[in-house]
Amino acid sequence: MDEISIGLIGFGTIGSGVVQILKENQAILEARTGFRIKLKRIADLDIHTDRGVSFDESILTTDAYQIIRDPEISIVIELMGGCEPARTFITEAIRNGKSVVTANKALLAEHGLEVFETARENSTDIAFEAAVAGGIPILRSLREGLIANKFDKILAILNGTCNFILSEMTDNPGASFNETLQRAQKLGYAETDPTLDIEGIDSAHKLVLVLALTHGIHATLQNIHVEGITRIDPFDLVMAREFSYKIKLLAMIIRHGTKVEVRLHPTMIPQNHPLAQVDGVFNGIFLRGDMVGDQLFYGRGAGREPTASAVIADVIELIRNRRLGKAGRVPPLGYPGHLASADSVLDMNEVVTNYYIRIQAIDRPGVLSRIAGIMADHNISIHSVVQKRRDRSGAGAVPVVFITHSAKEADVQKARQKIGNLDVVDAPPAIIRIEDEDLD
């Protein structure tokens, strides 16, 4: 049986999962592929911590170049994360003719074009299924299985930490964002420094990759609206339930002819939407193809074994390509030629959607009329309004919640500022966008 040598750079959680799967499922992998994968070397700065997997420890090294420069190794797995030195290592590996498997969404979202171009010049492949939605085979589904479709709409829950926090806040009315975050940290579902997750950066990196694969548009975080979940108030979740909605942090790509809406923010979706059932640390991708119609992919978007499962699937794909003697069977970003310009991304100000607007207003005659007047001045038509006295009796301000008909983002932002400046209003209104096809 053919033996193919591979190397692993970055021996953290996912790296340990790769070692575990190669060992535990060796027999079935060999039966399915007809070749043997030999993990020849593992590089990490820390080669002493016990990772809870058993393997020949003599393959450990602190020097990544023992992998990058080893002519026997044909596939390099990069699981360090971060931009440097991952970028240098990957680039060097490619220049040495190796194919690369990575889960590094930050690197690919920020320097993908350059890395892919280097791979093309050197006739090697880069695969990165593990970078988006962990164990769910969504990238190869978008890039290959659904290749005959224009993607009219993609709505995706791509960050398990945020989805866990929002699910918990939904199930425990009144629980604040901060206490729920702490709970997630205790359970190991949130990092000690959770910024990348809760501010939406991690999801946005994944969104950039999905956008490139599905629309051939290479955007950066600067081209798209990115908003995390830190400003969600427990009251918003209570109201969401009253309106039969759930709040999810959604990565959204919506096509309008040649322009595409690309945005990442907390979103209210109907409770009967397929994504509304995607709770806890799970990820879900809902898509509408012009030919296939609606589809949902659901599964674990993070974690040691699920993510390692995606890494190994990529390793096998790249080995298969190399055995055919050729890389580039499938263009890594979905389009072989030039990517469309980021100009195709619709300006956020031009986005038209429905809004949930929460305002803390003094309970006094005429206030509602002044607020509604400002909305009317900005072409914002109101679908429904609810005024509630919160449990904090005695407080002067009460929350008033509006659901709007379709309105333009620029108008809503202007109205938001004007309303926030009213003397009878506590703070700038809180806004959560709504994705509800039954609302006009």
Added chain:
Amino acid sequence: MDEISIGLIGFGTIGSGVVQILKENQAILEARTGFRIKLKRIADLDIHTDRGVSFDESILTTDAYQIIRDPEISIVIELMGGCEPARTFITEAIRNGKSVVTANKALLAEHGLEVFETARENSTDIAFEAAVAGGIPILRSLREGLIANKFDKILAILNGTCNFILSEMTDNPGASFNETLQRAQKLGYAETDPTLDIEGIDSAHKLVLVLALTHGIHATLQNIHVEGITRIDPFDLVMAREFSYKIKLLAMIIRHGTKVEVRLHPTMIPQNHPLAQVDGVFNGIFLRGDMVGDQLFYGRGAGREPTASAVIADVIELIRNRRLGKAGRVPPLGYPGHLASADSVLDMNEVVTNYYIRIQAIDRPGVLSRIAGIMADHNISIHSVVQKRRDRSGAGAVPVVFITHSAKEADVQKARQKIGNLDVVDAPPAIIRIEDEDLD
């Protein structure tokens, strides 16, 4: 730009969808692949009916051999269905060095080994994503994206006709199977002769293919338990709801070490199971991989454009393989070598699961005790029992419903026969198996 000539045999609904997509999405397909697909010829016995798509009608022929023997054509799409002459056409095309895309689950389930062996001998590829779950890219996900996993459990709704009928019967309490079937026929969701769908044959063919891909076991319909939905009584759906279940026709593959349960029958699943939300004509595949955990794939499992979308994805994959100069990049049935013997399928009599048992019994003292006694004699332990008087007042027999703890199929069948022979019982008890992990 390279131009690759393909031919289409069978110009029915899906064939028209293929023509439509190649035309409507030509630009995006070319951008994504870097080559042009030229549909050079279409063969069908009927070349006169208007299919609602516009194309150069001079490519129509009644002679399939104008495709099979055309040296310019490298890919043949077979969409005739049925075993003959499809088998002969496919075999001839392969012998002429062509790669084949087909949606013909009946042919592959019954003669797959032979067809795949012919392809191997002739170094060509066969792809059949469209044969299972229409537009959902489930086969390539199982075969490639999830290749690092042992599949512990697969539960799948693979027939839209049956799922539509069961969904309708659930939503319209009291509606009989026959009247719902007629409704489905009127809406175009069921064929004039619906036998293959409602008797479970169509789902079973798909199950055979999924079993081969995931476990390397080539079974036939004779090796597996196949049961359709024709015996579902409206009352069962009412009871299902009371127990917080839904009834779905499930294709099931459950691994127990080296043995695998393979069965296709109506199944009660908890209302909060991911598959319980898969309603109407939609298909859904729930799977549990030993590494990825639980996943769900949801989408349209039939219909012109969704199925044609899968056909075209396969065409592109096979063209890519041929451009690399080699077929067999991915073994068509998931395993390159010998398939496991069908002996690996657990005898249905050995299956252990939970049961819903409905008995029409005369309402008379001692009857329940006699029935319960027979169950006890056969090691069937009762989890709950409900006795209801139906709306037909005055009738002598009332339905009694049992939910069992885990019991063995052989025992349940023996008890079923004995209970059916009781003079106080109207007919053999009706049995619906339950898939509920919270039930012991």
